[in-house]
Amino acid sequence: MLLENLAFPEVEAYLKEKNVILIPVGSVEQHSPYGLIGTDFIAAECIARETGKRMGIMVAPTLAYGISPHHMAFSGSATLMPETLILVVGDIVKSFLSHGFRRIFFINGHGGNVNSIETGLQRLKADNYPGIFGMISWYDYPEMVDIGRELFDGKEGSHATPSEVAVTRCLRPKEFGTKATIELEIEKPEHHWPLSAEEMRQFFPDGRMGSAPWLATESKGKMVIERSVDALEKKLRKIIAMPLADSSKVQK
Numbered sequence: 001m002l003l004e005n006l007a008f009p010e011v012e013a014y015l016k017e018k019n020v021i022l023i024p025v026g027s028v029e030q031h032s033p034y035g036l037i038g039t040d041f042i043a044a045e046c047i048a049r050e051t052g053k054r055m056g057i058m059v060a061p062t063l064a065y066g067i068s069p070h071h072m073a074f075s076g077s078a079t080l081m082p083e084t085l086i087l088v089v090g091d092i093v094k095s096f097l098s099h100g101f102r103r104i105f106f107i108n109g110h111g112g113n114v115n116s117i118e119t120g121l122q123r124l125k126a127d128n129y130p131g132i133f134g135m136i137s138w139y140d141y142p143e144m145v146d147i148g149r150e151l152f153d154g155k156e157g158s159h160a161t162p163s164e165v166a167v168t169r170c171l172r173p174k175e176f177g178t179k180a181t182i183e184l185e186i187e188k189p190e191h192h193w194p195l196s197a198e199e200m201r202q203f204f205p206d207g208r209m210g211s212a213p214w215l216a217t218e219s220k221g222k223m224v225i226e227r228s229v230d231a232l233e234k235k236l237r238k239i240i241a242m243p244l245a246d247s248s249k250v251q252k
């Protein structure tokens, strides 16, 4: 159930039954010559929407942009500043709370967003906003570590990973005719963190970080999506079953 395709009476009818909403969030950043600049939001959107369909819960429009300052020396990347995302997270959650949503989860596709999303949610709790909020990264369950080992020989790395590239190959196969496919060395240089844009390009000149994106295929992408949707569903069912605190006792 996609929020963007509904009219407001349909949202009101949904809210009589349920109060859950998923918000996919990604990044607009280079994913090496092997992957799409939209990789992170395309993957998060697909996994959130598949899970929403399976569970009969609403999915909000995708927040495509994220925190990518270290990718700015690669053309096409665009970044929010951490403070911006913290505020955007707060504004989106407050908007949905005002209509009666009470279980609000960001389905994240980009590691760089984690701190800001969590800070945004902590901020809301510090201000006593009622509800259960969360951020779940689709690639970050124990099941996904297993799949990295099974399908990609443990060569996931941490950026332009074969898992995420496989997901996008499965979803947008026509876009890969012009992308790199050759096998390269996997280098894992010692580096500090965080990195500036220039440092990132010096340490990781082709934009990969210890990954083997040439191992990505459409069929493996399908398996990654299925496995991630299974894991996300399991996790969400647990969190959704938690009781809400009595909101009459908290100051909004």
Ligand code: NI
Pocket (backbone or CB within 6 Å): 031, 039, 040, 109, 110, 159, 160, 161, 164
């Ligand atoms: Ni990514």
